[in-house]
Amino acid sequence: MINKIGKVTVYVKDQEEAKDFWINKVGFVLKMEQPMGPDFSWIEVGPSEDEFTTLVLYAKEAMEQHDPSKVSHPSILFSTTTIESAYEKMKQNGVKVDEMMRMPFGTMFSFKDQDGNDYLLREDK
Numbered sequence: 001m002i003n004k005i006g007k008v009t010v011y012v013k014d015q016e017e018a019k020d021f022w023i024n025k026v027g028f029v030l031k032m033e034q035p036m037g038p039d040f041s042w043i044e045v046g047p048s049e050d051e052f053t054t055l056v057l058y059a060k061e062a063m064e065q066h067d068p069s070k071v072s073h074p075s076i077l078f079s080t081t082t083i084e085s086a087y088e089k090m091k092q093n094g095v096k097v098d099e100m101m102r103m104p105f106g107t108m109f110s111f112k113d114q115d116g117n118d119y120l121l122r123e124d125k
Helices: 015-025 060-066 083-092
Strands: 007-012 029-035 041-046 054-059 077-080 101-103 106-112 118-123
Touching: 007 015, 007 060, 015 029, 015 041, 015 054, 054 060, 083 106, 083 118
Parallel strands: 007 054, 077 118
Antiparallel strands: 029 041, 041 054, 101 106, 106 118
């Protein structure tokens, strides 16, 4: 059966802006970029070269033309072992971050991407 999560699609307004956000502000690496016709590309980013799971930065406009009912935003929770430094680095990079939440079950914070989509970063211990 299923043994890994391969890719999570995030529908974005501007693929270049999204790529810049994930690579230059969040610190991901470009895993793949391939043209899909004259106006769109298949773009995958991930936390590192070795990480199997990637985000596909898919053009929202292309999916809306193909099947508008599929355009939505998934709830994505990222993991880190260095929550304090990740928080400070994102703030320094101009990422909109919410206040740190310190709960009995873990420390986390929400952040927004270039299109205003919400994500959560949680510390794994």
